Amino acid sequence: MAPTLPQRRLVASYAVILVFAALFLAPLALALTTSLKSPEEITRVLSLPLSLHVQNYGVAFAEMGRSFLNSLLITAPAVVLSILIGSIAGYPLAMTRGRGGKIAYFILLSGMLVPFQIVQIPLFFMIHAIGLYDTIPGMWLVHTAYAVPFCTFFMRNFFSSVPRSMYEAARIDGCTVTGYFWRLLMPASASGLAALAIIQSRAIWNDLLFAMTLTSSDSARPATVAIAGFTSGTQVEYGPLMAATIVSTLPVMLAYLAFQKSFVRGLLGGSGK
Amino acid sequence: MAGVRSVFGLPRSTLAFGAFLALPVALFLIFFIYPIVSTVYISLHDWNGVAPTMRFVGWRNYVTLATQPRFLHALANNLSWLVFMLVCPTGLGLLLAALLDRGIRGERVFRIVFFLPFTIPAVAVAAIWRWVYEPSGGLLTTVMQLVGLGDHAQNWLGDPRIVTYSLMGAVLWWTTGFAFLVFFAGLRNIPEEFIEAARIEGATPWQVFWKVRFPLLWPSTIIVLGIFAIDSMRLFDVVWATTSGGPAYASEVLATQMYDVAFGRFRMGQASAISVYLLGIAAVIIMPYIYAMSRRVADSEAE
Numbered sequence: 001m002a003p004t005l006p007q008r009r010l011v012a013s014y015a016v017i018l019v020f021a022a023l024f025l026a027p028l029a030l031a032l033t034t035s036l037k038s039p040e041e042i043t044r045v046l047s048l049p050l051s052l053h054v055q056n057y058g059v060a061f062a063e064m065g066r067s068f069l070n071s072l073l074i075t076a077p078a079v080v081l082s083i084l085i086g087s088i089a090g091y092p093l094a095m096t097r098g099r100g101g102k103i104a105y106f107i108l109l110s111g112m113l114v115p116f117q118i119v120q121i122p123l124f125f126m127i128h129a130i131g132l133y134d135t136i137p138g139m140w141l142v143h144t145a146y147a148v149p150f151c152t153f154f155m156r157n158f159f160s161s162v163p164r165s166m167y168e169a170a171r172i173d174g175c176t177v178t179g180y181f182w183r184l185l186m187p188a189s190a191s192g193l194a195a196l197a198i199i200q201s202r203a204i205w206n207d208l209l210f211a212m213t214l215t216s217s218d219s220a221r222p223a224t225v226a227i228a229g230f231t232s233g234t235q236v237e238y239g240p241l242m243a244a245t246i247v248s249t250l251p252v253m254l255a256y257l258a259f260q261k262s263f264v265r266g267l268l269g270g271s272g273k
Numbered sequence: 274m275a276g277v278r279s280v281f282g283l284p285r286s287t288l289a290f291g292a293f294l295a296l297p298v299a300l301f302l303i304f305f306i307y308p309i310v311s312t313v314y315i316s317l318h319d320w321n322g323v324a325p326t327m328r329f330v331g332w333r334n335y336v337t338l339a340t341q342p343r344f345l346h347a348l349a350n351n352l353s354w355l356v357f358m359l360v361c362p363t364g365l366g367l368l369l370a371a372l373l374d375r376g377i378r379g380e381r382v383f384r385i386v387f388f389l390p391f392t393i394p395a396v397a398v399a400a401i402w403r404w405v406y407e408p409s410g411g412l413l414t415t416v417m418q419l420v421g422l423g424d425h426a427q428n429w430l431g432d433p434r435i436v437t438y439s440l441m442g443a444v445l446w447w448t449t450g451f452a453f454l455v456f457f458a459g460l461r462n463i464p465e466e467f468i469e470a471a472r473i474e475g476a477t478p479w480q481v482f483w484k485v486r487f488p489l490l491w492p493s494t495i496i497v498l499g500i501f502a503i504d505s506m507r508l509f510d511v512v513w514a515t516t517s518g519g520p521a522y523a524s525e526v527l528a529t530q531m532y533d534v535a536f537g538r539f540r541m542g543q544a545s546a547i548s549v550y551l552l553g554i555a556a557v558i559i560m561p562y563i564y565a566m567s568r569r570v571a572d573s574e575a576e
Binding site: 009010013014016017020021023024025026027028030031034043045046085086088089091092093095096101104107108111112113114115116117118119120121122123124126142144145146148149152176177178181202205206207208209212213223224227228230231236238241242244245248249252253255256257260264 | 285286287289290291293294296297298300301303304305307308309311312315322369372373375377383384385386387388389390392393394395396397399400401402403404405410411412415416419446450454458478503506507509510513514527528531532535536541544545548549551552555556559562
């Protein structure tokens with residue numbers, strides 16, 4: 001549609017986009033350059049680092065302890081489990097046409113509207129009671145449970161877009177309800193699963209609230225809590241802080257860049273069709 | 274149908290589907306329904322979280338909160354955040370999507386640039402923007418001095434009157450990418466013929482946008498507004514990691530206040546009452562969204 005637009009309008013759009021692109025990149029550029037500056041250079045915010053002061057990254061890793069590893073150990077299994085539970089719930093809800101299915105769907109959906117702060121106090125005591133306080137499996141359980149509404153919503157919509165004739169054909173060939181799910185539906189839903197995996201990675205990797213309330217020691221505390229602790233001191237050392245920030249930002253950012261296509265495709269399949 | 278056998282008078286496939294639902298429904302009951310009921314119960318008591326007995330106080334926690342300036346201020350902040358989220362990141366995301374959908378060169382690169390901030394953790398947003406807002410040598414003040422606006426520089430996060438607006442600036446940067454991507458995908462989904470037809474009938478680009486494209490973007494708009502409305506009620510991590518609600522509670526929202534009252538002051542009853550207020554407000558504000566969603570699901574079923 002571009003050729004029909006007058007040249008001047010296109011130039012104006014381009015100018016606006018460039019200005020916003022610069023504004024969007026500036027804070028990230030600040031973080032990156034600061035993470036590579038020595039303490040003497042840091043106050044000159046607009047200059048580029050004279051030499052690459054990579055020691056900041058060393059300090060960041062030392063201070064963050066094993067929290068980066070914890071973040072990985074929490075996020076990877078929790079993403080798999082939450083997608084699995086969403087698919088398991090979404091499958092019958094996409095297949096049944098009855099009233100009961102619809103009611104179950106809306107009840108699960110209503111969970112999407114619950115601000116998580118509301119459950120925080122009882123959850124804290126529950127997790128204590130079952131002995132999963134300050135453990136990585138405890139975080140898997142919590143992230144999986146609170147992913148039920150969104151993942152169900154997402155996978156149900158995605159499964160609804162898979163032609164029903166596929167299901168009927170498989171049934172006639174003697175495929176069981178369970179067999180259809182594992183052998184046909186899940187493999188056919190790769191792009192939806194990938195999109196949901198990215199959304200969930202972001203949500204779980206970036207979580208602060210559950211991590212703050214349900215972990216306390218270095219053995220389970222993820223990077224987000226460690227960084228929040230980093231900034232609470234009165235004298236903030238911006239070099240190492242920005243290094244830690246960059247490291248905590250990279251995994252999800254790279255995942256989005258690598259899977260951008262399937263993310264957009266999955267989002268459309270799951271929302272707008 | 275082949276392979277249908279009855280158990281308890283139900284077809285086998287129905288039982289299989291029921292079995293699939295068992296685990297998610299159990300998790301939902303344990304992690305959503307039980308804690309909500311329990312929060313309401315605790316909110317009617319005076320309890321420090323440790324004592325073996327809770328003292329029943331009825332509605333007192335709710336009444337105390339309703340007259341407490343600290344609570345009312347946080348409530349007002351949540352409502353400002355709601356308006357802000359529905360207007361600013363949504364509007365900017367729509368603007369950027371509309372501009373970029375004109376076949377601009379380097380579209381892929383810009384798409385990544387606009388979306389990038391959304392992928393980073395709230396604590397990283399907080400760390401970066403504390404450095405941007407640093408009153409003496411931070412990026413914002415330095416740039417303002419460079420262009421001769423140095424006199425207008427503020428103590429961005431230290432001044433109670435502007436701290437919430439400063440946080441909104443950071444959140445605008447953080448969340449616009451999401452609205453942008455949903456709108457952009459929505460615009461790409463609109464069949465070209467609709468736009469051509471409008472053009473042939475002599476519609477200006479402005480009219481094409483507001484009369485043809487924008488109405489067809491309705492599904493995307495519902496998603497963005499709904500998610501942002503929920504986010505503005507849930508708002509916690511950016512505020513907590515940037516200012517912890519300060520200075521002097523000025524930037525507090527209900528979620529950060531609830532956290533401070535519960536886990537900082539161990540007044541579980543009052544904190545639970547804050548939660549219940551939050552749930553009530555969220556339900557009232559977000560109900561129209563559930564309604565719109567259920568309509569859409571009904572529509573897609575009818576196809």
